[in-house]
Amino acid sequence: MIGDPDAPPKGTLDPEILIWCETHNFILVTNNRKSMPKHLADHLAEGRHIPGIFIIDPSKNIGEILTELIIIAGASFFNEYQDRFEYLPLSK
Numbered sequence: 168m169i170g171d172p173d174a175p176p177k178g179t180l181d182p183e184i185l186i187w188c189e190t191h192n193f194i195l196v197t198n199n200r201k202s203m204p205k206h207l208a209d210h211l212a213e214g215r216h217i218p219g220i221f222i223i224d225p226s227k228n229i230g231e232i233l234t235e236l237i238i239i240a241g242a243s244f245f246n247e248y249q250d251r252f253e254y255l256p257l258s259k
Contacts (some may be wrong), residue, residue, distance in 0.1 A: 181206045185217055194218045194248060196236065198225040204252060211250055219248025223255045231256065 170177040175187050181199065185206060188195045197203055200222050207220060221239075223232050235256055 182210065185210045186215070189215055189217050192218055195220045196223060197221075198223050200254070207250075207252055216250055218246070219250075220252035221248075221255050222252055227256065 169175055169179060169184065175184055179187075181203060184195065187193075189210075195203075195217065197220065203220060203222060207217065210217060221236065232255060239257070
């Protein structure tokens with residue numbers, strides 16, 4: 168989580184977070200629906216990559232979000248979400 172030890176500090180700009188996720192092979196989970204798709208497009212245009220981004224709906228119950236993330240983690244192929252983003256929940 169941003170601000171935790173060994174993670175980018177709070178206030179880190181989104182493009183820097185994407186570089187950190189790429190470097191450390193982390194999928195990003197965020198509620199930034201507004202600008203993160205643009206940041207990802209810019210990141211990819213620079214020839215960079217990212218393991219993936221899950222954009223959550225902040226109005227959803229955190230338990231439901233966590234359950235979906237656990238299911239995704241168990242059912243996904245290696246690099247299945249590389250260089251793309253998905254809005255959660257996957258099913259409406």
